[in-house]
Amino acid sequence: MSERAAAGPGPGPLDGIADLDAARADRRGIPEAVYGPGKSVGQLVAIAAALRERPAGQVALFTRMDARRAEAVAEALPGALWDEQAGLLAWPGEVPAARGGLVVVACAGTSDIPVAREAWLTARYLGCRAELVVDVGVAGLHRVLARRTLLEQASVIVVVAGMDGALPSVVAGLVAAPVIAVPTSVGYGAAFEGMTALLAMLNACAPGVAVVNIDNGYGAGHLAAQIAHANLAPTDQ
Secondary structure, three states: OOHHHHOOOOOOEEOOOEEOOOOHHHHHOOOOOEEOOOOOHHHHHHHHHHHOOOOOOOOEEEEOOOHHHHHHHHHHOOOOEEEOOOOEEEEOOOOOOOOOOEEEEEEOOHHHHHHHHHHHHHHHHOOOEEEEEOOOOHHHHHHHHOOHHHHHHOOEEEEEEOOOOOHHHHHHOOOOOOEEEEEOOOOOHHHHHHHHHHHHHHOOOOOOEEEOOOOOHHHHHHHHHHHHHOOOOHHHO
8 A cells, every 4th residue: 555545535636736745744744835936826726725635733834925825825725824924824824732842043134034934933833832033143242142041942943144144153152952044045245145144054163053045944944843843752742
């Protein structure tokens, strides 16, 4: 019997559009998400209709959703919630009960907030306790130091920064938790739409820093949730 058949009824092939991975939640603990750009409104609505057949309790996340796409999907998924800044649509809209370790998402500047919110909301909808800290960039080190107590409580920290991309190294030098660095495309010309921050983060002098792709808040939030869930106490499982 195939893995999909063993998983029982659920979303499967959508003619000419997608082949949804119904067994991913059982296999990996986190269900499949849907990337919005490049898909038509009709395709997204068809996918949303199929996701309604998921087993109860499985959250559906749509990333990088603009208003037109989000409104159409929300009609197909009553009760969905769309966060305009993050471009993230979640169904059901209620945040699930939190479990496991604390995820802290910290971003360097206000311009980094959309990517930071994508990471923060992803972690929350994947069942984590998560806190969002904004505007703690290295241009004013007192700001991140003022949040040190919260950072030290985290099981994992997502650090979002553009420009020189230095904040992950600073945070990783202060705490024991692993740091997931997210370069953003924020910055002037020599920032090269996030390449400068990406290379800086890959060359972080502090150990314990992992790096995801430019502007990939969803990927960072997903990885943070996996790490946080690994810190479940026996009574939480």
